[in-house]
Amino acid sequence: MQTGTFAETDGNAGNICLNANELIIDKGTIISSTLGNRRGGNIDIFSTDVKMNDGSIKARSIGGLGDAGSISLTAKTISLNDLSIISTSATQTGGGNIEVQVHDHLHLFDSGITARTQGNQPHHSGGNLTIRKPQLLTLNNSQLLANAYAGNGGNISIIAGHFIQSSDSLLSASSELGIDGNITIDSSIEDFSDIQVLPSKFGDKPKLLNNRCAIRSRQGFSTFRITTRDVLPVSPEDLR
Structure with missing residues (x-):
């Protein structure tokens, strides 16, 4: 037009x-x-x-x-x-x-x-x-x-x-x-100038799950507990 x-x-x-x-x-x-x-x-x-x-x-x-x-x-x-x-x-x-x-x-x-x-x-x-x-x-x-x-x-x-x-x-x-x-x-x-781009790759799962609870506790058995948190952990490492 x-x-x-x-x-x-x-x-x-x-x-x-x-x-x-x-x-x-x-x-x-x-x-x-x-x-x-x-x-x-x-x-x-x-x-x-x-x-x-x-x-x-x-x-x-x-x-x-x-x-x-x-x-x-x-x-x-x-x-x-x-x-x-x-x-x-x-x-x-x-x-x-x-x-x-x-x-x-x-x-x-x-x-x-x-x-x-x-x-x-x-x-x-x-x-x-x-x-x-x-x-x-x-x-x-x-x-x-x-x-x-x-x-x-x-x-x-x-x-x-x-x-x-x-x-x-x-x-x-x-x-x-x-x-x-x-x-x-x-x-x-x-x-929104300070927004950071999240990484495209997830954490290394084999590395995070390398050691079982039984090995870390040295008691020969594993345990599973349900607890509450006030906030989400910053890293999966903090779940240990």
Whole structure:
């Protein structure tokens, strides 16, 4: 699904407005582009459930001075998987904004939501990224970006019930030559950065069971006892 305007076009690109009970984008694209000096069209999506697998929703400005359009997405649940992307981008001008409003959960796995610009003038600021009211926001090896080159970085605003971010995920509102944007998070943040990966191999069973109770007790017979513990032992060795 696409709308756009070209270099010789006088008017702005058309907008895309989509209402759906369930929206599934599987290796597909919804895109609004401008190649000239006119503004790109906006993308507005209203749905109960949005599922994206290697899919994209893009509003972009390519090569011209027209600003990229903005993206607004409202849904009960949103899941982005397998390199899915929701993005606004501009090569020579300011970036468009992205607003995501979710009532239940927003999950990103190997995916991103980005508002970026490569404009080379101080007023070419990055777009703003706003995420409102999901009960649960999770980032797993994913990105939330509002970056710029010459202008100021965009702002990232997150309001969520709970926010879980993996250690390999990235939040950035930076600018290479301008002033970095602000990142504001109003949420209960769950920190899982210290979680350790469990070993893939179990303990050496022959080694653990090498000596029978009778041999260790030197009494010539084995015993079996049932007792209670306040906590589980750290190692099977502690069961002796």
